[in-house]
């Protein structure tokens with residue numbers, strides 16, 4: 001019997017893994033990438049350091065993909081974090097585990113990860129074509145039989161893997177083409193919306209704090225003033241609102257609640273101090289710097305970039321002296337320090353999201369093989385499917401695991 005010819009559309013994290021794996025099993029593989037270079041998004045992951053995966057146990061790991069996580073069970077069980085680490089270490093990319101069980105390449109260089117994956121495909125004789133944008137998948141009855149490029153060039157194959165990614169960071173090549181290709185073949189697409197995305201804030205004065213980065217703060221999320229979540233960590237103020245790790249983490253929940261009412265966030269700048277201790281600390285500062293102006297005393301309590309906003313919101317004149325402060329003024333300051341409120345306007349656009357939520361509907365894909373349940377010989381992997389994970393390496397692990405499984409099963413697929 002002739003070798004199965006596998007066509008992989010998209011040379012990102014999942015497509016490179018799928019192509020390499022199918023080639024490894026002896027298939028004839030062609031990888032088509034529309035950009036001039038492979039793995040453009042992968043190169044910017046983890047701020048260029050590439051958070052490859054997470055060392056969480058399988059059952060815990062699955063919780064990081066929300067309610068749809070169980071779809072990934074088979075793929076993760078087949079090729080999980082330790083398999084991925086072995087895969088890279090065997091090919092010369094050593095890894096380190098950092099805070100939150102996050103795994104990175106030891107060199108801290110995402111390009112090295114891409115080079116390793118490209119090396120894997122080349123070693124397995126995968127033919128790579130860059131600057132090739134697939135615009136159509138060709139079918140013969142229920143079967144896929146090839147693809148057609150923008151340039152009308154046709155490539156025949158027995159199996160086709162859609163590994164085109166989501167819709168975010170379009171300059172990396174992920175512009176949502178896979179949704180169009182899958183829809184043309186009858187697949188349902190769950191509306192793509194931003195996930196892990198910065199948030200816009202209604203209060204205009206937030207702009208004054210842009211560039212301010214906060215560590216070890218506590219953030220509480222409210223819907224119609226009812227508390228729904230609380231998280232500790234790092235965040236950042238921007239010209240439109242807020243970003244940074246904890247904001248990205250809560251963004252999905254925030255977006256889902258926005259249609260039900262007003263979502264607000266509250267920062268506790270000093271989560272380690274009780275209100276009493278905080279009051280004593282402020283009193284000490286006011287006593288120690290009795291002759292100093294309020295604005296200058298604030299420098300001892302909060303970052304410089306927050307001072308103007310604190311002066312305005314506390315309604316305490318900037319030139320009031322420390323010795324002129326009374327209990328009421330201290331109370332206003334304590335409220336700002338422990339319960340700094342902001343109202344969420346909405347998410348930033350999908351182009352700025354780290355991941356896309358939505359995509360090819362899961363009930364039309366076989367979770368054991370990643371094959372389409374509608375078309376024979378059609379497979380999916382990576383972000384194009386309706387799965388998204390939290391920050392911490394979960395999205396790349398999903399891309400690699402589904403890529404591995406799709407590559408393997410596409411290679412084993414025989415028409416007829």
Ligand SMILES: Cc1cc2nc3c(=O)[nH]c(=O)nc-3n(C[C@H](O)[C@H](O)[C@H](O)COP(=O)(O)OP(=O)(O)OC[C@H]3O[C@@H](n4cnc5c(N)ncnc54)[C@H](O)[C@@H]3O)c2cc1C
Nearest residue numbers: 010012013014034045046051134165173382383393395396
């Ligand atoms: C800034 C940023 C940082 C991130 N950091 C991390 C991190 O540290 N850890 C983590 O787990 N996740 C991270 N992610 C998410 C992660 O990068 C993605 O989930 C992952 O890359 C998805 O892999 P993929 O193969 O599905 O898609 P992609 O990596 O997006 O690859 C899809 C490829 O398909 C190509 N393509 C698209 N359409 C066509 C077409 N019609 N024809 C041919 N080729 C096509 C694209 O050009 C692209 O190369 C980050 C994302 C961003 C934006």
